[in-house]
Amino acid sequence: MERIPILRMGEFLLVTIQVEMHDQLALTLQDDLSERIDATAARGVLIDISALEMVDSFIGRMIANISAMSRIMDAETVVVGMQPAVAITLVELGLDLPGVNTALDVERGMRLLRQRVKRR
Template sequence: MERIPILQIGEFLLVTIQVDMHDQLAMTLQDDLSERISATSAKGVLIDISALDMVDSFIGRMIGTISGVSRIMDTQTVLVGMQPAVAITLVELGLTLPGVRTALNAERGMRLLNNSAAPQ
């Protein structure tokens, strides 16, 4: 079955989204991720979307849900690698990703997670 890999890097989980998301894939990712958070007691989750040329409301909602689930599980999520054009489109569309923290790249996202004293 097609699924998006979740890599453990130290205390963090890293998800790189490269393919078009559809319902089933998004559900599988949410399930896999919450299981991995529980199994590894990860301190944070990094979602890299640098490969995406477009982020629609579906992906936006999925990221919001992942972020919400992580927060309930005492883990923080940071969205990293957003292309400038994607950010512009998101704002123009009114999709401001409420409750989702962002960082320019994976490196900075990790620093952000390391520096944040308490979960959001």
């Protein structure tokens, strides 16, 4: 079964999506990520979607669900690297992704993640 790697970086988990997402892969990522947050007591999750050129409403909702699930498990989530076409598609689909923090790149995303975890 195809899986997206989840790397641990101290108190954070880093997810870099390098393949086009399909529904089953998104569901597997959600399950894998919840298990890793629990197993590592991660305080934050950074999801790099810079390789995604397109998203549909299901993938958009899965990003929002992953963020909500992470918050419930006491981990902040930041999504980085969103392509302009992806942002436009999400807006056109009417998805506002409540609770999803975003940054332009990994460096800014890590800085934002550290700030959000520190404020707790």
